[in-house]
Amino acid sequence: MTSTTPPDGRASAHEQTATRSAAAPGFATRAVRTGHHRTPEGEHGEPIFTTSSFVFESAAEAAARFSGDQAGNIYSRFTNPTVSAFEERLASLEGGERCVATASGMSAILAVCMGLLEAGDHIVASRSLFGSTTLLFNKYLSRFGIATSYVPLGDPGAWDAAIRPETRLLFCETPSNPLTEMVDIRGLAEVAHRRGCLLAVDNCFCTPALQRPLELGADLVIHSATKYLDGQGRCVGGAVVGDRKLVGEGVFGVLRTAGPTMSPFNAWVFLKGLETLELRMLAHSRSAATLAEWLLAQPGIERVYYPGLSDHPQHHLVGSQQRTGGGIVAFDVRGGRDATWHLIDSTRLLSITANLGDVKTTIIHPATTTHGRLTPEERAAVGIGECLVRIAVGLEDIADIQSDLAPGLESLPRRVR
Numbered sequence: 001m002t003s004t005t006p007p008d009g010r011a012s013a014h015e016q017t018a019t020r021s022a023a024a025p026g027f028a029t030r031a032v033r034t035g036h037h038r039t040p041e042g043e044h045g046e047p048i049f050t051t052s053s054f055v056f057e058s059a060a061e062a063a064a065r066f067s068g069d070q071a072g073n074i075y076s077r078f079t080n081p082t083v084s085a086f087e088e089r090l091a092s093l094e095g096g097e098r099c100v101a102t103a104s105g106m107s108a109i110l111a112v113c114m115g116l117l118e119a120g121d122h123i124v125a126s127r128s129l130f131g132s133t134t135l136l137f138n139k140y141l142s143r144f145g146i147a148t149s150y151v152p153l154g155d156p157g158a159w160d161a162a163i164r165p166e167t168r169l170l171f172c173e174t175p176s177n178p179l180t181e182m183v184d185i186r187g188l189a190e191v192a193h194r195r196g197c198l199l200a201v202d203n204c205f206c207t208p209a210l211q212r213p214l215e216l217g218a219d220l221v222i223h224s225a226t227k228y229l230d231g232q233g234r235c236v237g238g239a240v241v242g243d244r245k246l247v248g249e250g251v252f253g254v255l256r257t258a259g260p261t262m263s264p265f266n267a268w269v270f271l272k273g274l275e276t277l278e279l280r281m282l283a284h285s286r287s288a289a290t291l292a293e294w295l296l297a298q299p300g301i302e303r304v305y306y307p308g309l310s311d312h313p314q315h316h317l318v319g320s321q322q323r324t325g326g327g328i329v330a331f332d333v334r335g336g337r338d339a340t341w342h343l344i345d346s347t348r349l350l351s352i353t354a355n356l357g358d359v360k361t362t363i364i365h366p367a368t369t370t371h372g373r374l375t376p377e378e379r380a381a382v383g384i385g386e387c388l389v390r391i392a393v394g395l396e397d398i399a400d401i402q403s404d405l406a407p408g409l410e411s412l413p414r415r416v417r
């Protein structure tokens with residue numbers, strides 16, 4: 001800080017202003033304030049710009065915008081002020097220079113691959129991934145000459161060993177969907193950079209309120225905004241955050257040309273979602289921790305997967321790398337597929353749906369839904385069995401969530417102690 005404080009300890013008004021603008025606002029402040037550039041109308045709430053294109057003063061100005069000599073909006077496939085407000089706010093929360101919003105989480109991953117990879121390149125990815133991500137790599141990127149190898153998420157040595165001369169990208173989710181496995185991002189970033197690769201982290205489960213991968217050395221953060229960034233299950237969207245070159249040029253170039261763009265309305269929903277993100281993530285985490293402990297004590301349950309439990313293999317990363325355990329709990333029930341489906345079907349309050357990150361608690365059978373398009377061998381390799389259930393804990397009273405699960409749990413075969 002360059003301002004000097006007078007001997008009596010009071011700063012002049014001018015110095016106070018300088019000091020105030022020099023100190024970076026905190027996370028909660030940026031979540032509420034960053035990204036909205038008030039228009040001459042003086043609106044307090046962020047406006048939705050429902051316009052497909054933008055008007056120029058002259059043909060010369062149009063030419064200058066298109067050539068890039070003059071900054072400004074041209075067409076909403078490229079930029080839109082509401083979308084830009086969301087991008088600016090999320091970039092600030094993740095600690096990145098640039099954010100590009102996309103139509104979905106999957107198109108965010110596709111835009112990263114199209115923007116930064118080419119035929120002949122190789123990806124090393126964790127085995128534990130969102131089902132559609134694995135499918136995108138195996139079924140589609142492979143057709144364009146990009147191969148992928150899979151490694152156990154939490155084993156840095158395995159990542160190192162799988163890297164080839166043509167490997168460009170390491171890709172992981174931490175915690176993973178649905179088993180909440182984690183990896184030390186700092187350690188993995190070190191491996192990536194030593195071997196000349198980029199590290200992309202899908203930060204869907206934690207969001208920047210709990211974990212900021214760029215600060216830990218990752219090059220790219222990917223989001224399904226559909227989940228916690230929205231937080232109320234309304235819109236599908238995605239985002240990529242990183243530096244000016246990778247995201248501002250590489251990923252943005254694909255978006256501008258290929259067009260998996262976020263709509264202004266969806267951007268507005270996500271922008272408002274970011275305002276309550278930290279409060280919600282802490283509340284989801286509190287309830288999920290309570291539910292995980294409670295499930296552990298149920299005789300019909302074989303195993304509970306939750307980062308906050310002391311028997312989780314990477315439990316030590318909670319409190320250091322990620323602030324809390326997050327809102328997702330998975331568990332194996334005793335008794336096979338029928339018993340597992342029966343438990344799911346016996347709930348009345350919980351929603352049987354694939355989404356997560358909603359204020360409403362959701363319950364799903366990953367083996368036949370979110371991960372149903374994987375081969376049985378692929379599922380077995382990851383550890384997604386027929387008896388696995390995933391719950392994304394919402395913001396209802398935890399006692400009501402427990403009461404809703406209790407009758408189904410009662411009817412399960414009991415664990416032999």
Ligand SMILES: *Cc1c(COP(=O)(O)O)cnc(C)c1O
Nearest residue numbers: 104105106130177204224226237
């Ligand atoms: C849902 C999800 C995605 C895909 O996002 P969409 O918005 O559904 O396209 C990617 N990664 C993870 C971890 C997810 O949960």
